[in-house]
Every structure is written in C-alpha cells, then in structure tokens.
Amino acid sequence: MGHIRVVRWGILGGFCLAAALWLTVSQLARAQQATIEGWFHILWYDGPPGSGIKGEIYVLIDDQGQEYRLQLDLKLTEPFGGVLALNRKRVKLVVEQTPGPLGQQGSVRVLSIQLGMAGALAGIEPISGPQPWVNLLCKFSDVSAEPQPLSYFTGLMGNTYPGLDHYWREVSYNNINIVGSASQNWKTLPHDRAYYGATGSGTSANLTALFNDCTAIHDADVYFPNFVGINLMFNDLLDCCAWGGSRTATLDGVNKTYRVTWEPPWGYQNQGVMAHEMGHGWGWPHSSGAYGATYDSRWDVMSDIWNTCPPTDPTYGCVGQGTISYHKDLGAWIPSARKFVPTLNTVTTIEIDRLNQPGSSTNYLMARIPIPGSSQFYTVEARRFIGYDGKVPAEAIVIHHVDATRANDAWVVDADGNLDGACVIPADDANCDPDDAGAQWMPGETYTDAANSIQITVNSITATGFIVTITYGNPPSCTNTGAIFRIERTTGNVCADGSFNSGGADVAEYVRVSEAVEPGDVLELDPTKPGHYRKARGAYSHLVAGVVSTQPGVILGARGQSEGKVLLALIGRVPVRATTENGPIRPGDLLTSSSKPGYAMRCESAHKCEGAIIGKALEALDVGEGVILMLLMR
Numbered sequence: 001m002g003h004i005r006v007v008r009w010g011i012l013g014g015f016c017l018a019a020a021l022w023l024t025v026s027q028l029a030r031a032q033q034a035t036i037e038g039w040f041h042i043l044w045y046d047g048p049p050g051s052g053i054k055g056e057i058y059v060l061i062d063d064q065g066q067e068y069r070l071q072l073d074l075k076l077t078e079p080f081g082g083v084l085a086l087n088r089k090r091v092k093l094v095v096e097q098t099p100g101p102l103g104q105q106g107s108v109r110v111l112s113i114q115l116g117m118a119g120a121l122a123g124i125e126p127i128s129g130p131q132p133w134v135n136l137l138c139k140f141s142d143v144s145a146e147p148q149p150l151s152y153f154t155g156l157m158g159n160t161y162p163g164l165d166h167y168w169r170e171v172s173y174n175n176i177n178i179v180g181s182a183s184q185n186w187k188t189l190p191h192d193r194a195y196y197g198a199t200g201s202g203t204s205a206n207l208t209a210l211f212n213d214c215t216a217i218h219d220a221d222v223y224f225p226n227f228v229g230i231n232l233m234f235n236d237l238l239d240c241c242a243w244g245g246s247r248t249a250t251l252d253g254v255n256k257t258y259r260v261t262w263e264p265p266w267g268y269q270n271q272g273v274m275a276h277e278m279g280h281g282w283g284w285p286h287s288s289g290a291y292g293a294t295y296d297s298r299w300d301v302m303s304d305i306w307n308t309c310p311p312t313d314p315t316y317g318c319v320g321q322g323t324i325s326y327h328k329d330l331g332a333w334i335p336s337a338r339k340f341v342p343t344l345n346t347v348t349t350i351e352i353d354r355l356n357q358p359g360s361s362t363n364y365l366m367a368r369i370p371i372p373g374s375s376q377f378y379t380v381e382a383r384r385f386i387g388y389d390g391k392v393p394a395e396a397i398v399i400h401h402v403d404a405t406r407a408n409d410a411w412v413v414d415a416d417g418n419l420d421g422a423c424v425i426p427a428d429d430a431n432c433d434p435d436d437a438g439a440q441w442m443p444g445e446t447y448t449d450a451a452n453s454i455q456i457t458v459n460s461i462t463a464t465g466f467i468v469t470i471t472y473g474n475p476p477s478c479t480n481t482g483a484i485f486r487i488e489r490t491t492g493n494v495c496a497d498g499s500f501n502s503g504g505a506d507v508a509e510y511v512r513v514s515e516a517v518e519p520g521d522v523l524e525l526d527p528t529k530p531g532h533y534r535k536a537r538g539a540y541s542h543l544v545a546g547v548v549s550t551q552p553g554v555i556l557g558a559r560g561q562s563e564g565k566v567l568l569a570l571i572g573r574v575p576v577r578a579t580t581e582n583g584p585i586r587p588g589d590l591l592t593s594s595s596k597p598g599y600a601m602r603c604e605s606a607h608k609c610e611g612a613i614i615g616k617a618l619e620a621l622d623v624g625e626g627v628i629l630m631l632l633m634r
C-alpha cells in the first residue's frame, strides 16, 4: 500500500513546486484539507451473472502513478455537465481525508473541483478508425491455471461472429474496428492474489498494482503506445467484479491515457462482458431502467447482458446485444443528418430506421428531443431483431430519458414505471421492469410528457423501422404542411384549405333533455334540472335556448354518448313550430316563446322580448299552428 501524499492546500504556487511540498498521510490528518492534482478517471465495476453487483468509482491518478479513490458528490460535477464530462481530464481537487479506508488506497472526499488543461483523451469524444487493444494474459504467482489458450484470445478479438472486431464494426456502422489488436501469452505476476487484494469479493482489488505489474511483465514484448486500450486478463477472480474504464500511465516512455479493462476468467469467457467493459473503455456509462438497478435493461450491452444471453455461444459464452442510440451518439457514430432534433412548437412525422444494421442509408437512426430549460433530453430509437440485436426484448420503439448529471445517464422510459429512480413494490407506478410491454412503444401507443409538452406517438411499423410522430411544444393547429386536407394524428385536428360544404342548414350541438322533444320544438333551460333542457313554457321566456334541429350541417359536442341527448340548433336556418296566439306571423318578424310548450310566436317589439328572442321568421303563418322556417338569432 502506497502512502497518501498530498500537497497542503493553499500553499501550492505552481505545479512544478509540488514535489517539494508533498506531505505524508499523517500530516494530512492535521492539515484537514489538501489539494491533489492529476487525471480524473471513472472506473465501472460489474459483478458475475446473478450477483447484481455494479457501480462506479472515481479515482485520481497523479503524476507519480498514485491512485486516490474519491468520495464524490455528483452535484459538484453539475457545473461541468456531469461526471462524464470530467472523465480523463486533468483536474485539481480540494479534498479532505475521510476516517475509514475505502479500498486499499484509502479514501479522500472531494470538496471542490477545478478543471485543468484539456485531457489527453476526452471522456466523451468521437471514436473512429482502428482502435487496437492489447490483451495481456497475467497469472497470479499462486495460481497455475491457464483458463484459455492464447488462440482463444486471438479469436475473441477476431472479425467473424461473434469476435469483437466483427461486433464493433456492426455496432459502430463501420466507424471503428479493432484491427491491429494483439494478445500476449500467459506470464506470471511477481505476487500472489492476496497481495493484489484479489479476495473474490468487494471492491478490494488493487487496480493500480494489477495494472503496473501486468503491464511490466509484458513490457519487453509490447510497445504500448501502438494501442488505444489494454485488456488485463487474469487467471482467477479479482474482487467482486470485472472492471472497465481508463488509466493515465507512462509506458515505453510515453505518458498516455489508455482505455483499460481488468478481467477475471468469467469476464473474457463471455464476449458480452468484454463488449460491456470495452464500452466503459470508450467512456460509456451504464444504462438502466428508472429503478435504481443497473443490469435490468436488455436493450443495451451497457446494462443487462446475462438475460439476453441464452443460448450461449459454444466458444465465447454470452454474446452482447447492441447499444443504445445515446451511446452511439457519444461516439459520434450517428451522422447529424440522421439524428432528428425537433424544432419547438412543431409536429413532425418521421421514419426511424432500426438502430442495428439499418436497412436504409438515409432514414433517421434516432431522435433527440431536448427537454426545454434543462440539459436533459429524450432519445427515440427503433429496435428490430437483427444481428447483435437478435435477442432484444421486442421489436419496438424504445425511449430513453437522459440526464448526464446522474450515474446512469440513460433511463428507459417505461409506461408502467416511473422516473423517480427507485423501485418501490408494490406500488402502482413502478413495476421495475424496463423490458416489458410498458417499455416497448408499439404502433398506436403514445408517450406523453405533459409537463414538458412532449408527445411521441408510434404510428406504424415499416420494413426496417417505425413511423413516429413527435409533438414538441405547443404547435399551432393546422400548421401548413402543403397538404390541402389533413388529419393530424396526434391532435385529431382536421385541417383543410377549402371550405366546409354541408347539405344541412344549421349548426347544432348535442344537449341533454329532461322530457321527450321533437324536431322544431323551442327549447329552454330546465331550471329544475341543471344541465338539461325542456320545451319552452310561457310567453317571452328568458330561458329560451334554441330549436331542436331537423337536419344539422355541423354537429358539435358529438364525442361520447348521444343517448338522452338531442340536437339543439344554434346557428343557421331551422324549421320551428309556431302559433299565431300573438297575431299572424310575417317574414321578418322576431319570434319568441309562446304560452304553448315548445311553440314560437310573434314578438311585437324587440324591446319587449329582449333576452327572449329565438330568431327571425323567414316564412308566414296566417292562422293557427304550423311549422315555418326561421333564422336563428341571439
């Protein structure tokens, strides 16, 4: 165990002076706070099948190769855009020592972060071209087993299914390959498992010592700067886990940040684990459902490998599925022309092609929908059974909610789940399964984020993808699409550039009645039954509302049950029952209610029937009762 060396906080005038100012760990206890400087790395650890063990740790590697395991509140990383943005960057940290050791190096708690010069390898960066990795096979001095021969490792990196060169070419759309990768045969480490903290549990493995010694015993045969990544393959268990991430080191006289994985036998004996750990090497985090679990999403090689596994490959065990569009986009493998980003206040229907082995060279591969007023966004992608996606849970549209300020950036959006980050069973808002029907967005289904005015509707399945309509913000209805007649799927709006032409003569609305009525009856509000109408009763009724329609041209309020309702004419021409009890009716006479229920009569002056006018007579009625045409008025 190396002692913790720190620089007294506040004294440091320049990094070049640091060597003279190192203090020992005992002095740190008195100094309380200290500043350390070096390269910030995220290291992800993954337990064997069924263990559910997972997580990530944050380390700082200083220029002497010393590793500090950091206790880091992710809130401190928010100003930088989240912890991924700091990965592999030069940082200066104000820290304080915490009482107990965490891992073999002890632990320091981060109080503040200062981002230094740009990293040698960005945490998030485009990845393209050949990405050669070297496999170093290292035996503990007290374990003689060689779980696989050298030829196995050569095949694992190969370009036939399910070799990792084949895998990464397919998943990256040929943006990358691992041509130039090499494997170095078994050599024996200078120490036994206990020395390296390889206890088979916890996070006790001394990753620094394992890295230093495994690279040292192969140093004579390998020129490390030729490689982007190093897979450290051990012949027995480490601690709980396989590890993936990165490390800054000076090898062959060159200081460089390498993508690194630390593998127990069950790691390299499953292609999917290697794909997952190399994904961490690219800088990708885990993805998951919104339930605080990590290995629950079968949509992503960076989540659940084991449940998509069967049947296993006879040689290479569990074979990984593809990865999600968020991660492919981090690698800049999705051209901007194939990434749909909606404009605020629009409705757009697009075709999204399947994410693995796309069937078209021009369709969208993903939609990225920013959540207004935040750095969060949704991704929308199409998953189909093909190639490495052959065992995803379903052929469906899959939506992720991405927040780079949390540990698992991307969470599956699950209709029968929630977004509160916890699995609470039993609870009607959380079934804790991000692979089921709730997470599979099928034709006819719509995801709605009402708070952010975002709606994603799956319209149909195509030969190689899905048609999806994305409503973003509050689009004006009937936006000009160029079509002269259209029905908007998401809103139900009917839009036409021409006029509406109908055979009917009035506009009517469905209303409830409290008694039987006939077309032509004059109706009034029923004061004894709120929300209902009845035949108008009494002359000059101020409750009059209209006339029961005979043949309406436009009907309002047609949604829902029409039982117990009649059509009340509101505007236009309509036949009405009338009586001459207030004198003969002439065309142009104002009409109001009469003493006979449901009948209209002449109104002798507008003043007298103010508030009680139904309309204007269009036909005459000389004597008695009859039906005449009337123009509705208010």
Ligand SMILES: [Ca+2]
Pocket: 218, 219, 220, 221, 222, 223, 224, 252
């Ligand atoms: Ca060398």
Ligand SMILES: [Ca+2]
Pocket: 414, 415, 416, 417, 431, 432, 433, 434, 435, 436, 437, 438, 439
């Ligand atoms: Ca679910």
Ligand SMILES: [Ca+2]
Pocket: 415, 437, 438, 439, 440, 441, 442, 445
């Ligand atoms: Ca569904």
